[in-house]
Amino acid sequence: MTNTKFKDTDMQAIIGWVLRAGVFVSMLVVFIGGVIYLSRHSTEHIDYHEFKGVPDFVHTLPGIFHGILAGRGRAIIQAGIILLIATPVVRIIFSAVGFMIEKDYLYVGITLLVLLIIISAILTGHGG
Amino acid sequence: MSVLVLTLxxxxxxxxxxLLGSLTGLGGGVVIIPxxxxxxxxxxxxxxxxxLVSVIATSSGSAAAYVKEGITNMRIGMFLEIATTTGALIGAMLSxxxxAPVIAVIFGVILIFSAIMSLRKKDTTVLQNESVWAQxxxxxxxxxxxxxxxxxxxxRKVGGGFIMMLFAGVxxxxxxxxxxxxxxxxxxxIMRVPFKVSTTTSNFMIGVTAAASAVVYLQRGYIDPALAMPVVIGVLLGALTGSKILVNSNSSGWLRWVFAVIVTILAGQMIYNGLSGKI
Structure with missing residues (x-):
């Protein structure tokens, strides 16, 4: 029992670190992208009243990739946002590994089920 | 409005x-949307x-601090995340x-409910019973x-808690x-988890729940980086300030009432705008 307890706190320390690092890195990327975006577009006019979706270079993964290479601010911001969304997902993967080390297979299963739901969200997001 | 002025x-x-979301415990989302x-x-x-993006940032940031203290119950969190992520996926599809006006009205109703909840007295009794499912x-x-x-x-009442979490996710x-x-x-x-544990575990779960619907929104082009950038940075900094204030003072009763009134006014405006089709 004491052994399990020890591993539980170990896992919590690692998960705390993953979350902190994820937020820090993604915010840094968002901030850099924001500075580039503002330095180029600060005087333009903008209106979010009508919903028009977002332009391609911040919508599709290849678009974002090319946008970053071209040094476009909004593509860099979007990459930061994707990193941020990925942070809790990475946390789930770490949890699964942690439960695996503890040999708590019930919770390995539960954790993988949550991961599966998120993957299905990724796969169905475009369709329907 | 120019990009610079609007962003600022x-x-x-x-x-x-x-700041307000952190001090009331309601979260930044309920204030940023109105x-x-x-x-x-x-x-x-x-x-x-x-x-949604700002919700992930604040939840992950504060969960990192709580999870180290060992208060968060990761098994309760993980188990109930099955319900919240499923719900979040359904909610994002429904959205x-x-x-838009219907969403605004639902938003107002949930907002009023949240304001009332933030005022209620905390039950501090700790349960010691034998629920088969909990075991x-x-x-x-x-x-x-x-x-x-x-x-x-x-x-206790694991099933009831699970169903309520499904709704929370939606x-x-x-x-x-x-x-x-x-x-x-x-x-x-419903489940009678001690207050300290439920607050931190809820926070821990919010990031994953929001991520499940955020991937849908992202692919549908609902997340505009130019708009999300100042929102996520601002809300995160505000929440950090709020948590510093909370550590240094026990938020007094009258302050919470002031917040609850502000939030209720915002809720009323959302409902009014929704019903009159202005949103």
Whole structure:
């Protein structure tokens, strides 16, 4: 029992670190992208009243990739946002590994089920 | 409005939304959405997308601190995330087909409910019973108090809590908020998880719940980076300031009442704008 307890706190320390690092890195990327975006577009006019979706270079993964290479601010911001969304997902993967080390297979299963739901969200997001 | 002016206004507004959300325990999302939609005329779909991103940032940031203290019950969190992520996925799908005014009205109702919940008295009794499901799922746990004492607790009505969490997930995905108040209802009132544990565990779950619907919003083009950038930075900084204030003072009763009144006014405006079709 004491052994399990020890591993539980170990896992919590690692998960705390993953979350902190994820937020820090993604915010840094968002901030850099924001500075580039503002330095180029600060005087333009903008209106979010009508919903028009977002332009391609911040919508599709290849678009974002090319946008970053071209040094476009909004593509860099979007990459930061994707990193941020990925942070809790990475946390789930770490949890699964942690439960695996503890040999708590019930919770390995539960954790993988949550991961599966998120993957299905990724796969169905475009369709329907 | 020029990009620079709008970005600065959103940044400052988001800072105060994050601050208010953190001090009330309601989360930044419930304040940022009325601010963007009513205050700045932003389309509610963009507002929901930007809010969801800020919810992930604040939840992950504060969960990192709590999880190290060993108060968060990761098994309760993980198990109930099955319900919240499923709900969030359904909510995000619904949001694509439900008209903006209807979303605004639902938002207002949930907001009023959250404001009332933030005022209620906290029940501090710790349950010691034998629920079969709680044992099978290893949900009973313990947490350290400020004096280093270990308090053991058990939970009840796992099924009821699970169903309530499914609903919390739908609301989160539909409205782009953490719906922390509903999560706390599920854990506090139904499952009788101790207050300290339910608050931190709810926070821990919010990031994953929001991520499940955020991937749908992202692919549908609801997350505009130019709008999300000042929102996420502002809300996160505001929430950090709020948590510093909370550590240094026990938030007094009258302050919470002031916040509850502000939030109720915002809710009323959302409902009015929704019903009159202005959103």
């Amino acid at each position: 206004i959103i940044l400052v507004g988001s800072y105060f939304a994050g 601010l963007l939609t009513i205050g700045l005329g932003v389309n509610i779909h963009y507002a929901i997308g930007a809010s 694509l087909v439900i008209h 099978k799922l290893k949900l009973n746990g313990s947490y350290p108090t400020a004096d280093g004492e270990i308090i053991k607790y058990s939970v 609301i989160s995905g539909l409205l782009g908020i953490g719906s922390g108040s509903l999560k706390v209802v599920a854990m506090d009132s």
